[in-house]
Amino acid sequence: MKLIYEKSKSGRRASSLPRYDLPKAEVPEDLRRTAAPRLPEISEPDLVRHFTALADRNFGVDTGFYPLGSCTMKHNPRVNERVVNLPGFRDLHPYQEEEASQGALEIMWRLQEILAEVCGLHAVSLQPAAGSQGELTGLMLMRAYFADRGEADERRVVITADTAHGTNPASVAMAGFELQKVETDDRGNLDLDDLRAKVDGRTAGLMLTNPSTLGLFDEHIAEVSEIFHDAGALLYYDGANLNAVCGISRPGDMGFDIVHINLHKTFSQPHGGGGPGGGPIAVRDILEPFLPVPAVVRDGDAFRLDHDRPKSIGKVRGFCGPFGVFVRSYAYIRAYGPGLREMSEAAVLNANYLLARLKDVYDLPFDRLCMHEFVLSASNLKREHGITALDVAKRLMDHGFHPPTIYFPLIVPEALMIEPTETEAKETLDAFIEAMRAIAAEAAADPATIKSAPHKRPVRRLDEVKAAKRAVVKFGFDEHPDLAPVKAEAGGEAIEAAKGA
Numbered sequence: 001m002k003l004i005y006e007k008s009k010s011g012r013r014a015s016s017l018p019r020y021d022l023p024k025a026e027v028p029e030d031l032r033r034t035a036a037p038r039l040p041e042i043s044e045p046d047l048v049r050h051f052t053a054l055a056d057r058n059f060g061v062d063t064g065f066y067p068l069g070s071c072t073m074k075h076n077p078r079v080n081e082r083v084v085n086l087p088g089f090r091d092l093h094p095y096q097e098e099e100a101s102q103g104a105l106e107i108m109w110r111l112q113e114i115l116a117e118v119c120g121l122h123a124v125s126l127q128p129a130a131g132s133q134g135e136l137t138g139l140m141l142m143r144a145y146f147a148d149r150g151e152a153d154e155r156r157v158v159i160t161a162d163t164a165h166g167t168n169p170a171s172v173a174m175a176g177f178e179l180q181k182v183e184t185d186d187r188g189n190l191d192l193d194d195l196r197a198k199v200d201g202r203t204a205g206l207m208l209t210n211p212s213t214l215g216l217f218d219e220h221i222a223e224v225s226e227i228f229h230d231a232g233a234l235l236y237y238d239g240a241n242l243n244a245v246c247g248i249s250r251p252g253d254m255g256f257d258i259v260h261i262n263l264h265k266t267f268s269q270p271h272g273g274g275g276p277g278g279g280p281i282a283v284r285d286i287l288e289p290f291l292p293v294p295a296v297v298r299d300g301d302a303f304r305l306d307h308d309r310p311k312s313i314g315k316v317r318g319f320c321g322p323f324g325v326f327v328r329s330y331a332y333i334r335a336y337g338p339g340l341r342e343m344s345e346a347a348v349l350n351a352n353y354l355l356a357r358l359k360d361v362y363d364l365p366f367d368r369l370c371m372h373e374f375v376l377s378a379s380n381l382k383r384e385h386g387i388t389a390l391d392v393a394k395r396l397m398d399h400g401f402h403p404p405t406i407y408f409p410l411i412v413p414e415a416l417m418i419e420p421t422e423t424e425a426k427e428t429l430d431a432f433i434e435a436m437r438a439i440a441a442e443a444a445a446d447p448a449t450i451k452s453a454p455h456k457r458p459v460r461r462l463d464e465v466k467a468a469k470r471a472v473v474k475f476g477f478d479e480h481p482d483l484a485p486v487k488a489e490a491g492g493e494a495i496e497a498a499k500g501a
């Protein structure tokens, strides 16, 4: 497909603006343009076709099943977009005075109350803008808590599972803690013997996803919590997988002291490319004084922002956080009402249905009932036919499905991590099962076709690392300074390749 600059023809316009009659802006001489910007020149039909063609190449949860494990791609109800676009929400300015923002403050306060209840904890801050930022905020709270107790120098270590999402160790390092890993036992739980040997007076806390990234609920969570609390340490719950347990079991009751909630996963948001999202944190009462400011509080019948929190870690995001995300999540939760557990029950049922119908054709490293997701392995196909998890993922695209997460968690070789969510119908799940089974059969009959897949997508197998690490998102005008190293490195070919990517 040609780039829009390549379609550009001098003098063509998609629309023309009336000439303005405002006085010229006072722009300092050295900041003024000396030449007109080089924008693509194109007619409106060609412009519309160009971007429609690009959109058609995309695959999203609105175009098909998207079972990306741990990334929870569920349907985003359109009514939530209507609600968030009501003028009272949409046009609200963050500097608007509190008296004129009572409705918005009330929604935030109500959402905080609901999240505290879902987590079984006492206080919530909505500020962090993603799960990963919630992680960092939670660990900063941990640090502030130990500093307040005069234990900052001793409590240096945070323990994570060997199945942890990559953001967990990264957040531990960013928050200034030392990282220690604990192993997984034969049933997919934390290895208690390994844990006991590692927890001591230097331990600040544990960071754990439960259910884990294997889609398994830790069978010893009460003992795990006891080990940490007996050692004076805290427990952090990575709530990325909260979709499995809402209204059924609560992190606070399991013993966790700090939780982040990926609003954009569990409570539905359009998301992609790491956002836009929301990563509120919920905490036990002992940690409430350290939460970010301002806190949204209720005073009788009114709501206000409380900045007077002397022990607070400060702000972690502009204003109060991503407000539109709060409105959508609040609407999603209220649509379920007191039956929120139905959401999690359906997510778990859908995952177990897929698991039951796929485990005879793919390896299953931990043969247990799963929660909202499960991890298969393509090791059997690799051993017998040379077909890897990557090959299965690429071939699934020809069947019209987005691939599941692959090669994660790291402890499962040839991992295929599948999360259907609660919003998919049985027919969709059945079609996915048929595709996965057809690929397993094809691995034996015609592995070459799988190896060269996808056959029906606009591009085939790309150098994904290069596309991510050396993304060229500007048009390659010959003299473009940003593109010079790329060109030099690949003898000029890189730009063509990057365009395709």
Ligand SMILES: Cc1ncc(COP(=O)(O)O)c(C=O)c1O
Residues within 6 Å of the ligand: 070, 071, 130, 131, 132, 133, 165, 167, 168, 209, 213, 238, 240, 241, 262, 274, 277, 279
């Ligand atoms: C288990 C787990 N933890 C943390 C995160 C980070 O969340 P976010 O993408 O909102 O930063 C993810 C994201 O996929 C995850 O799957």
